[in-house]
Amino acid sequence: MATPAFPPPSMAEQERMVEAILFASAQPVSVRELADRLPAGSDPAEALAGLRKFYSNRGVALERLGDGYAFRTAADLSFLMQTETVEQRRLSRAAIETLAIIAYHQPVTRAEIEEIRGVAVSRGTLDQLIEMEWVRIGRRRMTPGRPATFVVTETFLDHFGLESARDLPGLTELRAAGLLDSRPPENALPPLVRADDDEDDAGGPADDLFDDD
Template structure:
């Protein structure tokens, strides 16, 4: 199959899917004797991405695959298509999400110990319903509390390809390289401060991204944001 025809099929599939599609999903659109090679699909996706350069939407690679979405800088105008205001999440929810993202897996008790305040059941319920976190196991202690970790949906929503795209805690490594003789107590103190700052940065980033991206869940939304 020539690339031009393949490109049209891929574009149509991405527009109609309403979610991210990976290479396996795209290959699954074809009969066994017509399945395009991975390299051919990657080349087509690269062409589509380049062609979107001057358009109001873009092809984005997420943790789950590829999708079309409206460019974030256009959100102030596109949001006016809906009368309902974008949902705003509380600072406590975003701080909880940031802690899970950095230190996963965590129990609810771990989060409460770090934040110094209780975590409401509503926050945990919201994170689970949004599929931003999931239960990945239980700690082997009395009560067997659930262990929470982030999901692919979390990465997709906040436009992260992987957890490596989170703000880096490079300062910790820099401390070790500058003075490897630092006492454990000093290193632990500096690490806690650095992690806290990075978590605050991520929380701010998540808050901004959530306000910009959250729209009422309608059929039209999937065609614009594609997930």
């Protein structure tokens, strides 16, 4: 590896540079993206660690969101932003169940979602989640028909304050919070029906992906 023509900036200066990039970016920035912008020889990972420590007791915190980093309001001060950030979004039960399946089983195909839910997924359900930018299309499976998979996005992780999908609560935590009913026996799943009764069947971005049966 070639030696840089000039020595890298001091760590304090690298932290200032990373701080400036993160404040100016509307989206989380990855370590690789930071390395591409900083002078040769810089260590963005160390600069991020220093900034996270510096902002640990401030009004904003440096959070890891998926593969990227971004500044967010400190969790204990979020109530101050409540009137500015509250946004009503109505999700049907079908959409909530589909989103949960994608979050916990990603990458997952439409056929797999239908198998878990026991009902067919309408086009409107996936379209709504994609339009909200909580779900995106992942890689196609290397199986007959090359079905597309679905995964949650960094926007989803950011909304729920998660670093990664691994931070989702487990079954024990959900049951303790009263958010999960006792599961029926595996052989007692309802028969597969045509589609969600409460969903619009209008076409959308996922229309051409429904070929994975």
